[in-house]
Amino acid sequence: QKEVEQDPGPLSVPEGAIVSLNCTYSNSAFQYFMWYRQYSRKGPELLMYTYSSGNKEDGRFTAQVDKSSKYISLFIRDSQPSDSATYLCAMSARGFQKLVFGTGTRLLVSP
Amino acid sequence: NAGVTQTPKFQVLKTGQSMTLQCAQDMNHEYMSWYRQDPGMGLRLIHYSVGAGITDQGEVPNGYNVSRSTTEDFPLRLLSAAPSQTSVYFCASSYSGDTTGISDGYTFGSGTRLTVV
Numbered sequence: 489q490k491e492v493e494q495d496p497g498p499l500s501v502p503e504g505a506i507v508s509l510n511c512t513y514s515n516s517a518f519q520y521f522m523w524y525r526q527y528s529r530k531g532p533e534l535l536m537y538t539y540s541s542g543n544k545e546d547g548r549f550t551a552q553v554d555k556s557s558k559y560i561s562l563f564i565r566d567s568q569p570s571d572s573a574t575y576l577c578a579m580s581a582r583g584f585q586k587l588v589f590g591t592g593t594r595l596l597v598s599p
Numbered sequence: 600n601a602g603v604t605q606t607p608k609f610q611v612l613k614t615g616q617s618m619t620l621q622c623a624q625d626m627n628h629e630y631m632s633w634y635r636q637d638p639g640m641g642l643r644l645i646h647y648s649v650g651a652g653i654t655d656q657g658e659v660p661n662g663y664n665v666s667r668s669t670t671e672d673f674p675l676r677l678l679s680a681a682p683s684q685t686s687v688y689f690c691a692s693s694y695s696g697d698t699t700g701i702s703d704g705y706t707f708g709s710g711t712r713l714t715v716v
Contacts, residue, residue, distance in 0.1 A: 496639070522705075531603075531689055531707030532642070576641065585630070585649075586657065587705070589642040 491515050494577055494590030503599050507564040511577035511590045514558065518579040518588075521553050523562045526574045526592065535575075536562070567597045601625050605690050605708035612680040612715045620675040620711050622690030628706070630693045631673040632657070633665065635686040636710075642689065648673055680715045687712050 494511045501507055509523075519540055524532035536551040538544045538560075544551045550563040560579070564571055577590040606621045624631065632647035634657075644657030648667040662684060664676040673692075677684060690708045 492641075494641075524705075529710075531691075531709050532705075533707070534705055578642075586644055586647065587642075588644075589634075591639060591641040 489514060491588050492577065492579060492590045495593055496591055498594040498596050500596045500598065501567055503567060503569060503597055505567050505597070507567050507571070507595060507597075509562040509564075509575050509577075509593050509595070511560050511579075512558055513560070513579060513588075515579075515581070515588070516555075516558070517581040520580045520582070521551070521560050522578045522587070523549075523551055524576040524578060524589075526576060528573075532576055564595075567595075569597050569599050571595060572597045603690055603692055603706050603708035605688075605711050607711060608709070609712050610714070612677070612713065614680060614682060614715060616680050618677050618680065620677070620688055620690075620713070622673045622675065622708060623671050624673075624690075624692040624706070625671065626692065626694070626706065627670060628692035628694050629670070631667065632691050633663070633673070633675045634689045634691065635659065636689060637686050645675065645688075677713075682715045685713060685715045 492513045522537040523535045526532040538551050538553050541553045541555045548565045552561045574592040574594045576592040578587045580587045603624045629650050633645040634642040636642050643659050646665040648654045688711045691705045693705045
């Protein structure tokens with residue numbers, strides 16, 4: 489069993505939809521949770537990070553962490569075609585050291 | 600500010616050949632790491648370094664060597680290339696491996712696409 493599980497998709501939605509992306513994990517030592525966005529043939533870029541449980545909002549993006557269920561989510565409101573990319577969850581027990589990544593979910597937002 | 604620069608962008612090797620993937624950052628980041636990305640496997644950590652002169656193994660270190668003689672550079676060496684090493688390799692850096700620089704995130708290079716035939 490992988491430490492971090494993520495549905496690979498693709499997830500196809502119309503422009504303006506609310507998108508929900510999720511990851512589950514098995515290692516209870518994880519405390520730092522991140523979401524990266526990766527466009528085709530580019531390196532990942534950090535979207536959001538959260539420490540421990542709770543919610544964090546940044547513009548159209550909201551990250552949620554439920555440590556009791558070992559479940560994290562990323563919500564994208566008013567999705568745009570420019571949001572079409574692969575979204576990777578990542579987590580670690582300490583900061584950015586030895587990040588463990590999910591496989592990524594490919595998101596397609598159609599105009 | 601160039602960020603994290605990886606060279607080459609593409610490379611084809613024959614089985615058994617050796618080569619070095621270059622990674623350089625100009626942000627004075629202490630922490631650097633190498634990941635490989637394969638379909639269905641996500642990003643997997645190969646080696647990482649918490650500062651000049653200090654390196655350690657990640658999840659999939661076999662067949663790879665690293666060294667960190669300067670803060671800026673963190674090359675990845677393939678000792679004897681195998682088809683299983685066909686992958687996209689990413690170098691990444693951050694101000695610190697712990698929470699000190701967490702708001703700055705992890706800066707990734709644009710990747711090296713390696714094919715071993």
